[in-house]
Amino acid sequence: MADISQELLSEIRKTFETELKKDRRFHVLLKRARDGTGSYVHANSYARLIGRALSKAIKANVSAGVLPQGRLYLELAQQIITPMLKEGHGLTTEYIKLVQDSINKEAKIGLASQIPEFNIDRAAGFVKKASAAESYDDVKWIFEDDAYLQNFFEAEVDEAIQQNADVQWRAGSSPKIIRIYHEGTKYCPWCAQLAGTYDYPCDRIVYAKHRDCHCTVDYQVGKFRQDAHTKKIVYRGDIEKISTDSGLSEKEQQLLARMRLSRR
Ligand SMILES: [Zn+2]
DSSP states (O other): OOHHHHHHHHHHHHHHHHHHHHHHHHHHHHHHHHHHHOOHHHHHHHHHHHHHHEEEEHHHHOOOOGGGGGGGHHHHHHHTHHHHHHHHHHHHHHHHHHHHHHHHHEEEEESSOOOOOOHHHHHHHHHHHHTTTSGGGGGGGHHHHHHHHHHHHHHHHHHHHHHHHHHHHHHTOEEEEEEBBBTSSSSHHHHHHOOOOOOESOOOGGOOTTTTOOOOEEOOSSSSOOOHHHHHHOSSTTTTTGGGGGSSSHHHHHHHHHHEEEEE
16 A cells, blocks of 8 residues: 555645645735734634645545545555644644744743644544545545644644643733634624633633634733734624523533633
């Protein structure tokens, strides 16, 4: 299987790089981070572009027709998917480092930026899922719906926020976690209800994502970086009115009310 895996991997990598290079947003986001004006919301957008490009690259090069017996065997999946998840992780964390370094510099924090390691368990879980069916046609939806890979890299951004907020909190700062609900997608009362600013450490639910959830989490420490783009996309609807059918239990709502500092 060595031959086909090498060939597939290099084709996937080629399409992945082409997809990113031709995407104007990719360059705009990268420039922001390099200029020192990138935020975690930008890192989240960047992570989504990576997930989308990787989904496209796999869709374009992998099909039942090119796979032995029309099946994506676990071993082959480990040879072609895992290295690409690592590559996406490398790009995402490179971006995170640029953002976090500039936040630390601006807030005059003398701590090193925390960069999440490649999450081997999550990668293994993804690869296992992708190779679970006897026929590739029965599992290819995992790549056809690019939300899965987008969420994979978005989770690294959220992980970085938690890690950095945590070291800063331990060092005596008072970081705040901000969960932002974005307009433009199907209205989600659960997420609209969760939007707000919380003191770190806060309950895990503040970071929780459902499938195809693209809420972003940001954090502030020291002087907050006001971002015009972030402000514009924060949901400003009448959140309170719908809180009863948000899908959160009464206990969760009470917990949130206690933790929440403000609505944005
Ligand atoms: Zn959401």
